[in-house]
Amino acid sequence: MSAVTAETRTGRAGGPERRRRPWWTAVLWVVVGFFFLNLVALVASVVVDSFGTKWFGTWLPEGFTFHWYTDAWSQFGLSSVLLVTIEVAITVIVLSVLIGVPASYALARRSFPGKRFLLVLFVLPILVPPITYGIPLATLLYKLHLAGTLSGVIVANLVPSVPFVILTMTPFIEQIDPKIEAAARMCGARTTSVFVRILAPLLVPGILAASILVLVRTVGMFELTFLTAGPTSTTLVVTLYNAVFAAGIRANQSVDAMATIYTGSMLVLLIVALRFVNPTQLVTRVGDND
Amino acid sequence: MSAAAATAAPTVPGRSLRHRLAERGIDRTLWLVVPATLFILALFVYPFLYGLQLSFTPQEGGGALANYREFFTDPYLRGMIWKTLRLGLPAAVLNVVVSVPIAYAMRGRFRGKRTITTLLVVPIALGTVLTAQGLLMYAGPTGWLNQVLMNLHLVDEPVALIHNYVGVFLSLVITGFPFAFLLTLSYISGIDPSLERAAATLGAGAWQRFSKVTLPLLMPGLTMTFILSFVLAFSVFPSAQLVGDPTGSTRVISIAAYEAAFQQFDYSMGSTIAMIMAAVMLVVIGLVLAWRSMFYRGATGGKG
Numbered sequence: 001m002s003a004v005t006a007e008t009r010t011g012r013a014g015g016p017e018r019r020r021r022p023w024w025t026a027v028l029w030v031v032v033g034f035f036f037l038n039l040v041a042l043v044a045s046v047v048v049d050s051f052g053t054k055w056f057g058t059w060l061p062e063g064f065t066f067h068w069y070t071d072a073w074s075q076f077g078l079s080s081v082l083l084v085t086i087e088v089a090i091t092v093i094v095l096s097v098l099i100g101v102p103a104s105y106a107l108a109r110r111s112f113p114g115k116r117f118l119l120v121l122f123v124l125p126i127l128v129p130p131i132t133y134g135i136p137l138a139t140l141l142y143k144l145h146l147a148g149t150l151s152g153v154i155v156a157n158l159v160p161s162v163p164f165v166i167l168t169m170t171p172f173i174e175q176i177d178p179k180i181e182a183a184a185r186m187c188g189a190r191t192t193s194v195f196v197r198i199l200a201p202l203l204v205p206g207i208l209a210a211s212i213l214v215l216v217r218t219v220g221m222f223e224l225t226f227l228t229a230g231p232t233s234t235t236l237v238v239t240l241y242n243a244v245f246a247a248g249i250r251a252n253q254s255v256d257a258m259a260t261i262y263t264g265s266m267l268v269l270l271i272v273a274l275r276f277v278n279p280t281q282l283v284t285r286v287g288d289n290d
Numbered sequence: 291m292s293a294a295a296a297t298a299a300p301t302v303p304g305r306s307l308r309h310r311l312a313e314r315g316i317d318r319t320l321w322l323v324v325p326a327t328l329f330i331l332a333l334f335v336y337p338f339l340y341g342l343q344l345s346f347t348p349q350e351g352g353g354a355l356a357n358y359r360e361f362f363t364d365p366y367l368r369g370m371i372w373k374t375l376r377l378g379l380p381a382a383v384l385n386v387v388v389s390v391p392i393a394y395a396m397r398g399r400f401r402g403k404r405t406i407t408t409l410l411v412v413p414i415a416l417g418t419v420l421t422a423q424g425l426l427m428y429a430g431p432t433g434w435l436n437q438v439l440m441n442l443h444l445v446d447e448p449v450a451l452i453h454n455y456v457g458v459f460l461s462l463v464i465t466g467f468p469f470a471f472l473l474t475l476s477y478i479s480g481i482d483p484s485l486e487r488a489a490a491t492l493g494a495g496a497w498q499r500f501s502k503v504t505l506p507l508l509m510p511g512l513t514m515t516f517i518l519s520f521v522l523a524f525s526v527f528p529s530a531q532l533v534g535d536p537t538g539s540t541r542v543i544s545i546a547a548y549e550a551a552f553q554q555f556d557y558s559m560g561s562t563i564a565m566i567m568a569a570v571m572l573v574v575i576g577l578v579l580a581w582r583s584m585f586y587r588g589a590t591g592g593k594g
Binding site for chain 1: 314316317318319320322323325326327330331333334335336337338340341342391392395407408409410411412413414415416417418419420421422423424425428431433435437464483496504511517518521524525527529531532544547551553557560561564565567570571572576588589
């Protein structure tokens with residue numbers, strides 16, 4: 001800790017760290033800029049097309065319209081799809097926090113025989129591609145008649161979410177000083193009041209951060225939802241994919257309109273997430289910068 | 291954790307079992323791990339073992355190994371492993387290698403750091419479908435990119451960037467890079483900056499500071515980043531279908547697994563391919579970890 005305070009005191013005043021930009025950073029930012037230019041153009045071409053009437057081989061479409069959005073909305077039943085997406089996301093968040101946070105508390109506070117094994121067990125669902133366990137899981141869920149229902153989709157999405165909550169919450173709880181809890185106990189607080197009045201308020205920022213990340217992941221999770229969803233339980237990503245895949249009859253523009261809606265909502269979620277979570281502190285929780 | 295160890299009192303003979311267990315860290319708090327453990331066992335480990343068992347009971351009979359034999363004797367099926375690796379490995383390597391200098395340039399504080407970070411991370415929101423649609427339109431034969439290239443007379447006819455290997459590769463870079471960058475940045479900002487300053491005081495140049503101080507400390511984080519990027523790139527499914535050539539050069543293994551299980555309803559073969567996928571994945575992770583163990587192992591010098 002002392003290192004950090006020392007740094008904040010002297011860091012700005014131009015020690016050896018006075019920023020003399022080396023030549024390679026210029027090259028670097030040009031490359032990054034080029035990447036971004038292309039990326040913006042890529043997104044723009046989808047957005048422009050979603051508002052365009054006809055667009056063949058010219059710079060811009062012949063005219064502009066809004067009707068692809070209304071088309072897409074009614075054609076793909078987006079209101080119910082969005083409702084399903086929200087239901088799935090909220091249930092997954094609540095359940096994964098309820099299951100994951102207590103586990104991360106124990107993992108952060110105790111060292112016990114077999115802890116390493118448990119940690120490996122909790123990391124594995126993140127380390128293997130979703131499709132490898134998704135296929136047997138979906139097969140199993142079909143056997144149990146859960147696949148194709150909302151609960152099936154929720155169960156499948158919980159599999160990577162619970163470990164994710166554990167992995168983000170464990171370092172967060174480790175940095176809460178256990179002496180605070182000990183002090184509360186010394187002052188005569190019971191377990192429930194230690195939890196409600198000491199731990200819970202301290203945990204809220206971490207839980208919030210983890211929930212937002214789970215939200216972004218669940219809304220964007222394609223494979224597991226795709227494997228387990230039925231007609232009444234598809235989320236936005238899967239509807240989008242199905243729309244592209246069943247293309248042909250459908251106008252490309254309404255797919256673009258839907259993709260724009262999806263990306264727009266993801267963008268809002270992500271920006272909200274970045275307001276609450278400092279992205280550089282996802283892995284190592286150090287008092288870096290403001 | 292050190293605190294928990296420190297509070298454990300020295301052993302006094304004749305204590306109750308509960309006390310002795312508590313000294314080793316086993317007490318009622320551990321009940322908190324039980325739900326999560328049961329959950330993972332029931333919904334991850336069990337399905338996985340179920341899939342493993344399913345893969346050894348082929349639907350058409352022919353012995354336990356019939357599916358595996360079929361997979362490895364059919365050059366078309368066997369070739370998919372190579373096709374997937376050929377896409378996933380370079381994409382993951384590129385994403386990690388490019389993230390390092392960018393994250394390195396973003397150490398410390400400067401104005402607009404948060405904005406740049408946000409900009410670099412935002413492409414996560416694009417999702418595979420918009421990326422695929424965008425590539426199809428922007429990099430397609432009549433897209434803006436080819437129009438610009440043709441108007442500048444850099445090329446005479448449109449460059450084929452979609453419905454082939456290049457398209458899928460580009461989409462893997464677009465969706466994978468923000469993720470790799472985010473992880474690399476958070477690992478790099480976890481390295482104590484005073485170490486580098488100490489190296490500078492001792493006369494190390496910029497390159498020496500990077501290669502002798504920062505990079506070795508970053509290696510564990512980079513290994514993790516590479517593994518996670520590879521997991522993402524290895525399971526390419528939507529982009530390989532949409533911008534790729536799903537019947538030919540980009541017929542990746544996940545497409546085959548899906549088709550076997552849910553289009554031909556051969557769950558056994560589907561599971562077999564999924565298990566082979568997991569095995570290839572674990573082999574790559576194992577190789578990376580083995581390679582990594584030849585480098586510096588130790589604390590990464592968090593600042594706390």
